[in-house]
Amino acid sequence: MKKLFFLLSIVALATLELNWPPALKFFYCQPDLLLIFSLALVFYQDFKTALFFAVLSGLIKDVFIPQTLALNAICFGVFSYALYRLRRQISTDEPYVRWGIVFLVTLLTNIILGLQILATGVIISPVIFLRNLIITSVYTMLLSPLVFKFTKKISA
Amino acid sequence: MFKLPRKTLINFILTVVVVLCVSNFLSCIKNPVQSAFKPQLSFIGLIKREVLGLVFYHRNMLLAQSLQTDVERLRWRLFNLRELNHENIRLKNLFAFKQKSSLRFLVAQVIGRSMDSWNSTVLIDKGRYQGIKTGMVVVSPQGLIGSIVESADHTSKVLLINDPNQGIFSIVQRSRQKGLVSGTLGSNLIMRYLPDEAQIEIGDLIVTSGLSQVYPKGLLVGKVVTLGREFSGLNRYALIKPAADLSSIEEVMVIVS
Numbered sequence: 001m002k003k004l005f006f007l008l009s010i011v012a013l014a015t016l017e018l019n020w021p022p023a024l025k026f027f028y029c030q031p032d033l034l035l036i037f038s039l040a041l042v043f044y045q046d047f048k049t050a051l052f053f054a055v056l057s058g059l060i061k062d063v064f065i066p067q068t069l070a071l072n073a074i075c076f077g078v079f080s081y082a083l084y085r086l087r088r089q090i091s092t093d094e095p096y097v098r099w100g101i102v103f104l105v106t107l108l109t110n111i112i113l114g115l116q117i118l119a120t121g122v123i124i125s126p127v128i129f130l131r132n133l134i135i136t137s138v139y140t141m142l143l144s145p146l147v148f149k150f151t152k153k154i155s156a
Numbered sequence: 157m158f159k160l161p162r163k164t165l166i167n168f169i170l171t172v173v174v175v176l177c178v179s180n181f182l183s184c185i186k187n188p189v190q191s192a193f194k195p196q197l198s199f200i201g202l203i204k205r206e207v208l209g210l211v212f213y214h215r216n217m218l219l220a221q222s223l224q225t226d227v228e229r230l231r232w233r234l235f236n237l238r239e240l241n242h243e244n245i246r247l248k249n250l251f252a253f254k255q256k257s258s259l260r261f262l263v264a265q266v267i268g269r270s271m272d273s274w275n276s277t278v279l280i281d282k283g284r285y286q287g288i289k290t291g292m293v294v295v296s297p298q299g300l301i302g303s304i305v306e307s308a309d310h311t312s313k314v315l316l317i318n319d320p321n322q323g324i325f326s327i328v329q330r331s332r333q334k335g336l337v338s339g340t341l342g343s344n345l346i347m348r349y350l351p352d353e354a355q356i357e358i359g360d361l362i363v364t365s366g367l368s369q370v371y372p373k374g375l376l377v378g379k380v381v382t383l384g385r386e387f388s389g390l391n392r393y394a395l396i397k398p399a400a401d402l403s404s405i406e407e408v409m410v411i412v413s
Contacts (some may be wrong), residue, residue, distance in 0.1 A: 015193065018268035018279065019200050022403050028342065029273045055178075062182050063189045064271045064279065066305050066315060070182040074175060113274050122320040128341050132273040 005154045006041070006053050013037055013147075014060050029135040031143045032106055034061050038076045039102060040144075040151035042083045043092065054080035071116055075109045095145065102144040106137040187308040190279070194311050197267040198281055205406070259372065261295075261409040262286060267311070276319040276341060278302075280408060283310040291370060293411045299376035299399025300324070300364065301408050312410075316402050317377065318345060326377050327365045331355035334365060337377055337396060343403075345378060347394040354392060356380060362396050372411065 013033040020030045038054035045053075058076030065072070083101065092098060110133045118124060209216065264286075268279035282288050284307050294301040294314045302322065306313040315322055318339035326337045326347065333354050335347040350356060360380045366373025382395040 011193070011196075014271070015196055015200065017271045018193070018197060019204070020269065025403075028403075032272065034271075059178075059182065059185065060189060061271050063186050064268065064277075064313075065275050066277055066313060066319075066321070067275075068179065068183070070175075070178045073178050073182070110274075113272065117274055117320070120321070123338070124320050125340060132341070136273050 002155070003049070006049075007056075009037065009150070009154060010034065010053065010057050010060060013057075014064070017061075018064060026139060027131055027135050029132060029139055031140040032109070032136065033140075033143070033147055034058070035076065035079075035106060035109060036102055036140060036144045036147040037151060038080055039083055039105060040148045041155075042080050042087065043098070043148070044152055044155035047081075047084050050084070051077060051080050067116065069116065071113060072109075075112055079105045079109070098148065099141050099144060103137050103141040106140040107133060110136055186306070190308045190311045194267065194281065197279065198265070201265060201267050201406075259411050260413045262288065262412045263407060263409055264288075264312075266406055266408060273341070275321075276316040276339060276402070277305070278314050278316065278405065278408075280312050280314055280410075281310070282410065283308045283312050285309050287412055288312045288410055293371055293375070294408050295375060295411065296400045296405060296408055298401070299378065300371070301400055301402070301405060303370055304410065314408065317398060318342065318402055324371055324377060325365045325368045326362050328356050328380075329361040329363050330357075331360070334367075335362075335394070337362065343397070344381065345396040345398055347380075347396055348386070348391065350392040350394060352392065356383065356392075356394055358383060362394075 017030065017033055024030070034057040038050070038057045041050040041053050054076040055073050058073030059070060061072040061076075062070045083105070086092070086101075090097070092101065114124070114129055114132060118129075262282060264280035264282040266278045267281045270277045280294075288304060288307045290304050290307055292304045294303060300317055302314045302316040302319070304312050305315040316339070317324065317337070318341065320339045320341060322337075322339045324337040325334070327334050333350070333356050335350050335354070335356075337345050337347045340346050347356075347362065358380050362377040362380065364371040364373060364375040364377060376399045378396040378398040380394045381397045384393055384395070385391075386393050
């Protein structure tokens with residue numbers, strides 16, 4: 001039953017991301033809700049469930065972007081695993097630590113996605129590259145408490 | 157001699173295999189997942205349109221009044237233009253010019269937008285079953301919107317002209333100066349590789365050249381807003397404001413033939 005809720009949550013968050021209101025986009029950037037959800041699952045679920053739903057979230061995101069390489073699925077999976085390992089090393093109960101983790105993971109994911117696009121020979125101005133990195137990461141970080149709360153509720 | 161441990165090698169090969177499997181799997185699930193998302197995306201689009209209609213009722217009423225005035229004015233102009241068109245056809249026939257075939261459109265609703273900031277795409281509610289194929293051109297009454305990059309059974313993905321992966325061979329309408337227009341992921345487009353002596357000015361209209369296989373000739377791309385010199389110093393560039401408002405498109409027309 002809980003797993004069905006997770007699946008429905010992924011569908012709902014993906015729908016929300018696909019229909020993110022233009023008025024709530026800052027400098028053409030929007031938060032990555034599916035990434036926050038996949039990270040939040042690591043805190044509230046066992047590792048296998050979290051990893052499965054992280055890869056699924058990444059795959060759903062990959063379906064709706066034009067690139068053919070499933071980079072989001074791989075990134076989401078790898079970062080879930082990395083977070084699971086990190087949780088055994090340091091305490092991640094403080095909200096600021098979680099904010100920091102979400103910021104770093106979003107930054108790294110965006111660096112990888114940006115570099116993948118640059119590797120195809122496309123020219124992106126450095127200003128727009130930095131805008132996508134920083135604003136998306138900060139925006140995702142700011143919205144993370146809401147998604148964390150939501151994940152905690154459906155995990156309980 | 158540098159030697160890789162067997163375990164590292166196996167892990168590396170396994171990782172590569174997993175990446176390739178996941179990427180292959182992606183193409184198999186694209187169609188069913190997009191079809192599964194279509195109903196709720198269409199429903200949300202409908203709700204959004206209705207809510208916005210209610211919220212902006214007063215603005216829409218004023219807009220409707222001003223548009224009504226425009227319609228009356230344009231009706232007169234259309235009458236005059238029809239006369240000119242008839243004259244044009246007569247003269248073309250007289251000089252045995254080849255008649256340009258008219259384009260056929262398919263109207264589609266935008267049901268979803270790009271999920272990240274690295275791409276500029278929209279999802280439309282028409283797909284292969286409605287005759288949409290990859291590579292078809294998408295326009296709006298204001299101007300060029302983009303081209304189809306993927307078509308599923310009932311949905312298609314449109315790569316907008318402000319995506320950096322787009323490359324549109326265009327010309328300046330006034331001077332016929334050629335240049336390559338591509339997206340910047342921002343609000344403007346950029347026309348690159350303009351020589352020093354390029355005849356281009358702020359306010360010039362940019363249209364498709366028709367030299368590429370994808371875009372028909374004469375589609376309005378946008379208007380020049382800024383001119384500058386590229387970092388290398390070899391060429392000039394022009395920033396172009398797209399004719400269509402790409403951030404708020406709701407309906408598009410796909411050129412099917």
